[in-house]
Amino acid sequence: MKRNATRLIWIDLETTGTDQVQSNGQIGSQFHHILEVAGIITDSDLNVIGEPIKLVIQRTEEELSKCDETVRKMHTENGLLVECLSSPVTHEEAERLLISWVKENGIKRFNTSNKTGGAQLAGNSIRFDKNFIANQMPGFDEYLHYRTFDVSVLATAAAMWNPELVVKKQYNHRSLEDISESIKEALFYRGCFENTLEGQPGRTIFRAGYERGVELGSVEQMDQAWVDYKSNAQ
Structure with a gap:
């Protein structure tokens, strides 16, 4: 694509x-x-x-x-x-x-x-x-x-579904430094979308993290499309 x-x-x-x-x-x-x-x-x-x-x-x-x-x-x-x-x-x-x-x-x-x-x-x-x-x-x-x-959306999703993916930041409260941190944070989350797990083509870290959250019961409701994907993948 x-x-x-x-x-x-x-x-x-x-x-x-x-x-x-x-x-x-x-x-x-x-x-x-x-x-x-x-x-x-x-x-x-x-x-x-x-x-x-x-x-x-x-x-x-x-x-x-x-x-x-x-x-x-x-x-x-x-x-x-x-x-x-x-x-x-x-x-x-x-x-x-x-x-x-x-x-x-x-x-x-x-x-x-x-x-x-x-x-x-x-x-x-x-x-x-x-x-x-x-x-x-x-x-x-x-x-x-x-x-x-808004990078905060990705950070919130990580905190809810896979806290290990949360990026720690400095929060200097000076504009240029804070922006640079936001871009670094976005680069990390982009990698989660792009990097596939070894031996599992197309299965990204984000997807695996979401599945993990579901298995642990930390996600109460799932989008039906995701339910369908998970069922077909098994």
């Missing part, structure tokens, strides 16, 4: 807070500020295309005051808050640079009429980043496909 030629825009944002509804009724992606954004573009085989981008966004003390105690401690320890106070890159400039970056790497605006152009946003828990981008960087959002590639 021919492999999909999808391009992925791996993005990670660091912000002053989460996307939860605030006490004033605003959702977090409208209320909180983006502090840092970094991106890496890959093809569907996870080969890096072009150069990565990393932008620390200029913020005032007043804007940084939206950080709660946990976020302030985290970004004080990793140095991000100090970098935001001295950064020359405004929010508007950051969005302009992101758009230039994707255009330089051959990505066009997503055409909602014929579903052409654009690239899928990729990362961990990527809906968080997508919501901030949609609300605060609508121009950049125009270059993103409506589909996303």
Whole structure:
């Protein structure tokens, strides 16, 4: 089967807070500020295309005051808050640079009429980043496909069905480092889909792991197609 030629825009944002509804009724992606954004573009085989981008966004003390105690401690320890106070890159400039970056790497605006152009946003828990981008960087959002590639789905599946496949990560809470970890994690899970077990052509590690979960009784319900496959394989 021919492999999909999808391009992925791996993005990670660091912000002053989460996307939860605030006490004033605003959702977090409208209320909180983006502090840092970094991106890496890959093809569907996870080969890096072009150069990565990393932008620390200029913020005032007043804007940084939206950080709660946990976020302030985290970004004080990793140095991000100090970098935001001295950064020359405004929010508007950051969005302009992101758009230039994707255009330089051959990505066009997503055409909602014929579903052409654009690239899928990729990362961990990527809906968080997508919501901030949609609300605060609508121009950049125009270059993103409506589909996303969320590595967290694979990690959750591994945790439920075969914990031995869970990838341990550092969680530095700096954008470029976190993206690099997400891509390494995706590469590991891709191998689970592609690598076949010795002497069992076509039977991947993921498939074997799922079967193991079923045999141990840790999966309560199975898709009928999988039931049929397992019956035919015996």
